[in-house]
Amino acid sequence: MADTRDLREVYKDTLCTLAEEDKKICIVEADLMNATGTPGFKSRFPERAFDVGVAEANMVGVASGLAAAGMIPFAASFGCFAARRAYDQFFLSGNYSGLKVKLVGTDPGVSAIYNGGTHMPFEDIAMMRAVPGLTILEPCDRRSLEELIRQAAYLEGSVYIRLHRKGGLSLYDENTSFEIGKGVVVREGTDLTIIAAGLVLMEEAVKAVEILEQKGISAALIDMHTIKPLDNDLVLEYAGKTGAVLTCENGQAAGGLGGAVAELLCDTKPVPLSRLGVKDEFGQVGTLDYLKEAYGFTAENIVKEAENLVKRK
Amino acid sequence: MDQNEIKRLEEKAREIRIKTIDVIGNLGVGHIGGCMSVIEVLTLLHYKTMDTDPKNPNKEVRDKLVLSKGHAGPALYCILADRGFFPEDWLYTLNVGGTRLPSHCDMKRTPGIDMTTGSLGQGLSAAVGLALGGRINNLDRHVFAVIGDGESQEGQNWEAAMTAAHYNLDNLIAFTDYNKMQIDGYTKDIMSLDSIESKWTGFNWHTLRVDGHDMAAIDDAVERAKAVKGRPSMIILDTIKGKGCSFAEGVLSNHNMVYSREQADEAIRLLKGEA
Ligand SMILES: Cc1ncc(C[n+]2csc(CCOP(=O)(O)OP(=O)(O)O)c2C)c(N)n1
């Protein structure tokens, strides 16, 4: 039967499987357990599920202490609060201290919908990229999420995971393997390379490459589930092969995935580059469709960007 | 307050409650629980206590309100519209793309909103700043703040509490909406606040505790708080999350609820006493 689970369910199921095997796995939450989808974890492992209340800084501090005590903590909140309200705790108690804290930020970018601008993290990737040695993940596909969570649990270092709660893609067959730091080629192409991260943009990018195909433009598509460390080899290989790169992300392009790819290309082998993402704006309320339209996160806009980009080659 | 005044305010609170259920119901989802529990205090503040002017929302000398539990914005919007801060039909644009009324209070978008909130725990600090600013400028006005009980778990509240007491901010009057619930469950099960009164008295605040759905009792507490010199006041309101809304009151999952037009209409009928 087809896997139709929401990504948060995949997250919870994976943590439960890991916790079954390993008594070190635990969760720390801040009154958003229902949103993160982890009540099922709490009912199975009540002694390893901590809800500290509405207190994100405390949550990450406690997670850091748990890590220092040898546990493997997964702490979660909305991305806006996980990143912004607990940044120093994550930076210092977690990363600077060399501890392994896995921090999950849900409701990335426009997926915060009715919670609006106060809750819409566009900046978390840029903030997190500035933390030395931190790994940043944003999987959009169910199997990749499961596998990357497993690897994240045992990675030597802290991890920030951008988790889209609802929906999810099943892009890959049984044989596809996933590795932190290695992008996945969703589709080959010759005229340009689209590098996307996260559910919102990947859904649209998959549609966009079909439309481009009909227009006679062959676009390669890469699922960049790891934003840091960036898969430099893959980016450079496809930049070389196709001669143009379009990045797509659900957040600020400056400092985000687009920023990472721009830095790499400028440092090595520049090719025409376009970065589709939020352009120095705050979030706002609306339905997902409204917000996708407002920030240009649509297949039509990706197609337009791609067409303009290939003209620059 | 005489009996007529109490009656007038209670009637107004009923209207606002009905309007709020209707407005959120128009969208079909929203923070109904936390809106219902603050209807009385917001009504009292806006229809009796505070000096504000809908025709001149930014006049310099006025009382200010920081609704720190910003997710109760829709309840406040219903009051602001009724008072004439903006047209009534704006209410039905709640959370619609391009609206001036988002879920969480936004001072850049909405006339009558004195502080942007939504990231819990930040409002009391802002209220301290407003109170300090008012004092420096010799403005004989009060700053009011409303925080949630779950929200009180944010450490920043206690930093603000220390600051307000340190600076003897007797022009600051805060309320805790003590509805005993947050998102993940009952506050006592998630992260207990016991004993909440001794926490505030311990921080040197003049602390009162009253039934948060009893208009006369809240008013009495506010008058007593105003009379106190040299200390900020905290009025703990014992409330019920979802109060007065048939499908929400007492329901543990009433924080951010999806509900139908029929449910809204039924709740409104009951409030109107139409059975
Ligand atoms: C910093 C921050 N963390 C988390 C949230 C998400 N959130 C919104 S309301 C809420 C629960 C608040 O509980 P309480 O203060 O008791 O509100 P009430 O019961 O009055 O609705 C949470 C966790 C938030 N808005 N801000």
Ligand SMILES: [Mg+2]
């Ligand atoms: Mg509460």
